[in-house]
Amino acid sequence: MSDLSELYQEVILDHNKRPRNFRVLEAPSHHAEGYNPLCGDRLNLYVQVDGNVITDIAFQGSGCAISKASASLMTDAIKGRSVVEARALFERFHKVVTTPPDQPVEDLGKLSVLSGVREFPVRVKCASLAWHTLKAALEREQRTSTE
Amino acid sequence: MTPLVTTSTTSTAFDVEKIRRDFPILSERVHGRPLVYLDSANTSQKPQAVLEAMDAYYRHANANIHRATHLLSERATALYEGARAKAAAFVNAPDPRTIVLTKGTTDGINLVAQSYGRTMLRAGDEIVISWLEHHSNIVPWQMLCEQTGAVLRVVPINEIGEIDMDAYAALLSARTRIVAVGHVSNALGTINPVRQIVEEAHARGAVVLIDGAQAVPHMAVDVQALGCDFYVFSSHKMFGPTGVGVLYGRRPLLEAMPPYQGGGDMIASVTFEKTLYNTVPYKFEAGTPNIGGVAGFGAAVDYLMAIDRDAALAHEDSVLEYATARVREIPGARIIGEARHKTGVLSFLLEGVHPHDAGTILDNEGVAVRTGQHCAQPVMDRYGISATIRASLGIYNTREDIDVLVRALDRVREVFA
Numbered sequence: 001m002s003d004l005s006e007l008y009q010e011v012i013l014d015h016n017k018r019p020r021n022f023r024v025l026e027a028p029s030h031h032a033e034g035y036n037p038l039c040g041d042r043l044n045l046y047v048q049v050d051g052n053v054i055t056d057i058a059f060q061g062s063g064c065a066i067s068k069a070s071a072s073l074m075t076d077a078i079k080g081r082s083v084v085e086a087r088a089l090f091e092r093f094h095k096v097v098t099t100p101p102d103q104p105v106e107d108l109g110k111l112s113v114l115s116g117v118r119e120f121p122v123r124v125k126c127a128s129l130a131w132h133t134l135k136a137a138l139e140r141e142q143r144t145s146t147e
Numbered sequence: 148m149t150p151l152v153t154t155s156t157t158s159t160a161f162d163v164e165k166i167r168r169d170f171p172i173l174s175e176r177v178h179g180r181p182l183v184y185l186d187s188a189n190t191s192q193k194p195q196a197v198l199e200a201m202d203a204y205y206r207h208a209n210a211n212i213h214r215a216t217h218l219l220s221e222r223a224t225a226l227y228e229g230a231r232a233k234a235a236a237f238v239n240a241p242d243p244r245t246i247v248l249t250k251g252t253t254d255g256i257n258l259v260a261q262s263y264g265r266t267m268l269r270a271g272d273e274i275v276i277s278w279l280e281h282h283s284n285i286v287p288w289q290m291l292c293e294q295t296g297a298v299l300r301v302v303p304i305n306e307i308g309e310i311d312m313d314a315y316a317a318l319l320s321a322r323t324r325i326v327a328v329g330h331v332s333n334a335l336g337t338i339n340p341v342r343q344i345v346e347e348a349h350a351r352g353a354v355v356l357i358d359g360a361q362a363v364p365h366m367a368v369d370v371q372a373l374g375c376d377f378y379v380f381s382s383h384k385m386f387g388p389t390g391v392g393v394l395y396g397r398r399p400l401l402e403a404m405p406p407y408q409g410g411g412d413m414i415a416s417v418t419f420e421k422t423l424y425n426t427v428p429y430k431f432e433a434g435t436p437n438i439g440g441v442a443g444f445g446a447a448v449d450y451l452m453a454i455d456r457d458a459a460l461a462h463e464d465s466v467l468e469y470a471t472a473r474v475r476e477i478p479g480a481r482i483i484g485e486a487r488h489k490t491g492v493l494s495f496l497l498e499g500v501h502p503h504d505a506g507t508i509l510d511n512e513g514v515a516v517r518t519g520q521h522c523a524q525p526v527m528d529r530y531g532i533s534a535t536i537r538a539s540l541g542i543y544n545t546r547e548d549i550d551v552l553v554r555a556l557d558r559v560r561e562v563f564a
Contacts, residue, residue: 004511004562038519040527041533063501065504066503066504
């Protein structure tokens with residue numbers, strides 16, 4: 001039986017209830033809208049890049065606890081990093097949430113609370129929506145989707 | 148919850164436990180718990196008789212239809228044409244030739260849009276649908292509008308999820324050529340006044356297509372009494388297999404319509420100079436169809452016609468009424484869609500919980516529901532929401548299923564307390 005408490009850990013419930021960086025950035029250098037047509041999750045991601053560093057990042061939108069917590073945790077993890085580091089973290093995070101649950105994965109610190117989605121294959125897209133949106137924003141695509 | 152039955156007939160005439168024994172999958176366990184299946188509006192489960200009919204077809208009758216002289220082909224043809232005749236009786240169509248076997252409801256709507264619509268509609272003509280429609284009764288008409296220059300008009304719904312009939316009457320005009328509405332809403336369960344919708348459309352000279360996908364699993368349907376021009380439904384929502392559906396069409400309309408797809412079986416003769424099409428309904432059935440599925444569909448029709456459908460509906464409505472009352476008691480629950488005439492569907496929200504999260508937790512408790520927009524995004528937009536939790540019923544559901552649902556919803560609320 002899949003363990004629900006692995007999925008809905010305290011950290012996730014907390015970030016769902018009180019999402020960090022949940023606001024609009026006026027005139028950000030990068031912006032993208034993410035949409036998951038399966039469940040209607042939608043988020044707007046605002047990224048301010050100065051030089052090569054992500055100096056500010058924020059999001060708004062509506063979605064399930066997993067997608068909201070993932071976006072919140074991502075913004076915390078990304079702020080202050082370089083664009084290159086952010087892209088590398090996308091790859092590492094993506095690997096963690098798509099590795100079969102019986103195989104070991106890299107420890108990503110706080111972000112690792114989302115590795116519980118591996119037990120719930122239909123929820124992987126919820127966890128990765130914010131990250132796909134970040135990737136799209138940095139590539140200056142205006143809209144992305146997990147489909 | 149429907150005016151067709153009185154509440155005093157509930158449960159006595161209908162043995163739900165006997166029905167449940169007909170559906171092998173209902174003894175399945177999921178995540179270590181007994182399955183509580185509340186997703187029949189998505190697809191229904193299949194009784195033993197349907198499974199056996201498909202198995203028997205492949206073991207004893209597998210051959211192509213209408214083509215060969217050997218015995219197996221005769222058996223296959225008899226099963227296939229037998230199912231067509233059963234479908235005609237099932238909806239009280241006047242003649243099996245008014246029954247086109249399709250891939251499903253979506254296929255039937257696309258057939259009418261492309262064959263009838265593309266031939267008959269001109270720029271400026273209007274197609275009327277309602278705000279309640281499933282995407283499959285929206286998108287084919289939008290495509291037709293793009294192709295012909297026709298205009299799509301949408302009848303609004305009121306706060307409780309009923310079609311605004313005054314607005315409907317006001318939208319109809321001499322330009323209205325097609326009216327396409329659902330019999331029962333898949334997202335909210337609203338039973339639409341289709342007979343009145345047909346009468347008012349006919350008074351304006353429009354033809355009417357009724358999407359009956361969510362009606363036929365619950366209630367007896369009589370297409371002649373409804374007076375509609377087209378009626379479409381799917382096998383898989385009425386306890387038959389996927390990949391099979393029915394388009395009923397009034398015969399003069401079907402006769403006048405060009406073929407939908409070209410290929411084998413839909414022709415009378417083919418030369419490179421000129422091809423003569425087969426007669427109705429065969430001219431709409433190009434290629435080798437899903438014969439095994441149609442055999443299963445025939446068995447599903449037999450299954451439904453052998454039970455007391457009014458009693459089954461009364462039972463389902465009593466379960467829906469119970470579910471509505473139980474969910475209403477849950478703190479923070481908000482029911483979406485409280486039409487006066489409803490069947491089979493309870494859509495709702497829990498405050499502070501996204502439906503998708505509720506769906507995962509319910510699944511973990513053994514309860515299968517659908518969460519999301521239910522292929523009815525305009526309905527969600529109407530209520531300013533992105534998704535609902537939808538518990539939908541079949542003839543096999545019980546009050547005990549609802550009790551398990553409500554306990555599982557308590558678990559959802561615990562997690563998100």
